[in-house]
Amino acid sequence: xxxxxPKKLGDEIDERITxxxxxxxxxxxxxxxxxxxxxxxxxxxxxxxxAKLELQPLNVYEVVTFxxxxxxxxxxxxxxxxxxxLSCMLGGSHDLFxxxxxxxxxxxxxxxxxxxxxxxxxxxFVECLASCGTAPVMMINEDFHEAVTTEHAKGLLSKxx
Amino acid sequence: MPEEYRLILKNxxxxxxxxxxxxxxxxxxxxxxxxxxKMRGRTVDDKKFTAQEYLREExxxxxxxxxxxxGFSCGLKWSFVDRRSGKPIYLICNADESEPGTFKDRxxxxxxxxxxxxxxxxxxxxxxxxxxxxxxxxxxxxGARILENAxxxxxxxxFLGKNICDSGYDLEIHVxxxxxxxxxxxxxxxxxxLEGKRAYPRIKPPYFPAVLGLYMCPTIVNNVExxxxxxxxxxxxxxxxATLGTPNNTGTRIVSLSGHVKRPGYYEIEVGKATLxxxxxxxxxxxxxxxxxxxxxxVPGGSSxxxxxxxxxxxxxxxxxxxxxxxxxxDLLDLPYDFDSLMSAGSMSGSGAIIVMDxxxxxxxxxxxxxxxxxxxxxxQCTPCREGSLWMSKALHRLSHGEGRKADADYLTGxxxxxxxxxxxxxxxxxxxxxxxFVGKFKDEFEARGEADEKARDSGAA
Numbered sequence: 001x002x003x004x005x006p007k008k009l010g011d012e013i014d015e016r017i018t019x020x021x022x023x024x025x026x027x028x029x030x031x032x033x034x035x036x037x038x039x040x041x042x043x044x045x046x047x048x049x050x051a052k053l054e055l056q057p058l059n060v061y062e063v064v065t066f067x068x069x070x071x072x073x074x075x076x077x078x079x080x081x082x083x084x085x086l087s088c089m090l091g092g093s094h095d096l097f098x099x100x101x102x103x104x105x106x107x108x109x110x111x112x113x114x115x116x117x118x119x120x121x122x123x124x125f126v127e128c129l130a131s132c133g134t135a136p137v138m139m140i141n142e143d144f145h146e147a148v149t150t151e152h153a154k155g156l157l158s159k160x161x
Numbered sequence: 162m163p164e165e166y167r168l169i170l171k172n173x174x175x176x177x178x179x180x181x182x183x184x185x186x187x188x189x190x191x192x193x194x195x196x197x198x199k200m201r202g203r204t205v206d207d208k209k210f211t212a213q214e215y216l217r218e219e220x221x222x223x224x225x226x227x228x229x230x231x232g233f234s235c236g237l238k239w240s241f242v243d244r245r246s247g248k249p250i251y252l253i254c255n256a257d258e259s260e261p262g263t264f265k266d267r268x269x270x271x272x273x274x275x276x277x278x279x280x281x282x283x284x285x286x287x288x289x290x291x292x293x294x295x296x297x298x299x300x301x302x303x304g305a306r307i308l309e310n311a312x313x314x315x316x317x318x319x320f321l322g323k324n325i326c327d328s329g330y331d332l333e334i335h336v337x338x339x340x341x342x343x344x345x346x347x348x349x350x351x352x353x354x355l356e357g358k359r360a361y362p363r364i365k366p367p368y369f370p371a372v373l374g375l376y377m378c379p380t381i382v383n384n385v386e387x388x389x390x391x392x393x394x395x396x397x398x399x400x401x402x403a404t405l406g407t408p409n410n411t412g413t414r415i416v417s418l419s420g421h422v423k424r425p426g427y428y429e430i431e432v433g434k435a436t437l438x439x440x441x442x443x444x445x446x447x448x449x450x451x452x453x454x455x456x457x458x459x460v461p462g463g464s465s466x467x468x469x470x471x472x473x474x475x476x477x478x479x480x481x482x483x484x485x486x487x488x489x490x491x492d493l494l495d496l497p498y499d500f501d502s503l504m505s506a507g508s509m510s511g512s513g514a515i516i517v518m519d520x521x522x523x524x525x526x527x528x529x530x531x532x533x534x535x536x537x538x539x540x541x542q543c544t545p546c547r548e549g550s551l552w553m554s555k556a557l558h559r560l561s562h563g564e565g566r567k568a569d570a571d572y573l574t575g576x577x578x579x580x581x582x583x584x585x586x587x588x589x590x591x592x593x594x595x596x597x598x599f600v601g602k603f604k605d606e607f608e609a610r611g612e613a614d615e616k617a618r619d620s621g622a623a
Contacts, residue, residue: 019335021292022376027357032299032338053357066359066540067340069299081300085261086464086530087419087516127343127534128261128464129300132419132514133426142302 003044009037013052023053027063031070040074068126076115076122078160081139085128091135091147097125099150100157121157163435164445166405168413169389170429173272180307182314185275191320193395197283198328216287220391223399224411228265229255229346229384230463230511232500235391239288239381241371248378252285252293253355256385257339257346259298260463261534262514265415265427266385270297270304274311278334280388282320283395285332288381292333296351299340308336343538347586348382349374350540361542362586386415407433410499416440420517421454422447430498437461437469438494441517454519458603459493461503462511464531465591467598469493475506508598525610528599529557535592543584549576550592565611573600573607 005013013033017026027049034045041064050057064070082088082097100123101108104116108125115122131137134146140156148156172178172188182190200212210218221236242250254277258266269277277295285293297305312334315321323331342360344350349368350360352375367373374380390412394402403411410432418440419425428446437459441447450456456471473493478486496502503510518527536554541547553576560569577593577600584590600607 019337022356024357025337025355028338028340028354032340059357062359063357067299067342069341084530085534086460086527087262089527089530090420090516090518090522126300126341127537128259130258130264130267130298132262132264132516133417135419135425139300144303 003042003048005034005048006037009033017053024055024059026053027055027060028067031060031064031067035070040071042072071113074119075113076119078121078140078157079113080121080123080157081126081129082123083127083129083131083135083137084125087132088128088135088137093136093138096136096138096148096150096153097123100153103154103157120160162445163430163439163443165428166413166431166434167429168393168405169276169386170268170273170415170427172276173268178272180272180274180311182275182311182318185273190275191279191318193392194279194282194320195326197286197395198326198330213287213289216283216395219399220287220394223390223394223402224409225387225390225394225402226410226412226500227384228386228390228414228513230260230465230509232510235383235387238371238383241369242288242381243372243379244289246372246379249292250288250290251375251378251380252281252288252290253348253351253375253380253382254281254293254295254385254388255346255348255351255382256295256297256301256304257351258301258385259343259346260465260512260514261531262417262419262460262463262516263512264417264419265513267301267304268415268427269385269389270301271307274307275315276389276392277385278308278311278315278320280390280392281334282315282325282332284381284383284388284391285334286330287391290381291331294335294337294355296337296339296345296355298345299338302338305336305338312336342540343534344540344586344588347588350586351382352380359540361540362588364585406431407497407499409501414513416446416498417512417514418447418517419514421450421519421522422517423451424448433497433499433502435498436494437496437498437515438492440498440515441494447517450517450519454521456517457520457522458518458524458527458599460514460516460518460595461498462509463514464516464534465594466503466511467508467594468602469506469508470602473506473602477502477505523561524599524603524606525557526561528595529554529561531595531599532557532592535588535595539588539592543589545580545583546589546592549580552576553592553596560607560610560614563614563617565614567608567611567615569611570600570604570607 016029030049046060047057050060098108106114113122113124129137137146202211225235226232339345345354345360347362349363354360370380405412413429414432415429442449459469475491477491532554536550539546539550577596580589581593
């Protein structure tokens, strides 16, 4: 198998597993760790995690396909998540999403994650991000941005090199 | 004058207050824990209580109700725990905060994480728990980091780990991250997820977490705000805690206010001491609607709560001191914001999230938005919910995109009625209640929209 986990990540993973009396419980945390490092969860990664936790690959695969945050393909360098749900909609998130898609030359009506041709940005219209009082909200990778206007968002994107 | 009462968020927004343990200790942090660890068993009215039993009784007596959504008595929930099984007891803090409209727990996690951890340690001690988890939603990566740092700090000071503060009590707490699934807020779904599986809720009976929870062991699942409440009960005593708020609706709660108000945000109030109208219009809270707008609708307790239409009136029954029942007519805006009043008015205060919609709101589009959310988030385990939530979403999509029919209103109601009560978990109700209430209360708008679409199609065909 060509899939290699660097030592530091491997150590972190081994430590995570000790948090649970049953190894299988570590599945989500391991998937997060792998996705953060490699950018996505590959078939090899699924098999690696399964072996690590003494599970069948299917047990890990069914988790990957259930939870919206795990992806099986690489995403752009910057992953933008715009909140779609009611409070943000009332705050104008649907226009924000359309404007951003337009400026990235992507389709606002397409479901799921889309990536620009140059691989720099991915964008997704996601469900509630739990910051409804400062609608509309979006995330760029792990950073939260609140009360975002289109102009503000475009300024943020221009800083993503 | 209705105003905020900051108990849980007392320090969170104070100048110079930081989330590290040094700052928390400086503000009296972990003193409640020290108090608890010194507690001894006692005899009350000829009944013997161990120290742990006594604290559990205190929590029951305080009247603390769960802040996650159901509003169930925390003390009662703890009393259901099977303590004779010989199996370990687990406690899980539900920090999934996934109910649309809710953003209160993130304030605690980001600004005052040690308060939550102290509340958890006390609750674990009271329930003989030695291993606990904080299940935090995947979209809070920063929150997860803050909590892990805070746990490491607490471990260093021996508030966690072996023989906590020389009391002989051992406890470890770990952070577990979700990954974007709403259903993980449902406690049995959360448990499945913590076991490393798809978050398929379990059927009750027999899988009551208090008996057959995590790893089929007795398990307590409490919301972030509820666990913080326990710390304050210890600090001020159950009787004093019970004087906050209103009878049967004690303590404070953090209201998440969003939508079309001038000052959206989180406001901590004594439960029931402010009305819905005050929360929306008073200058201490929402500050009213935007200029020139009138109220159209309120979702009073997170997106699953049944919607209120502006101008609604309710007949509320109230028990008088002499035991007789009195019935009063109450305007929507005069409803005290507590668990019981909202329930008597046919909805719920749920997770404490109020979403305000003014007359600029397209009510069909608003419901279409919520239904799309539920269609996306149904775990897919039960057929009525998996198929029904998608049918409703599709019908609402066509209705909000000029392709509706007049009969869609009844069609939607029919589907919703066939979902509720026919699913393993409460998601069935959560996805059908918005449809039943929006379509029920704004039926003319839904029918007019469908009728206009039909006419447009007819004239187009001609």
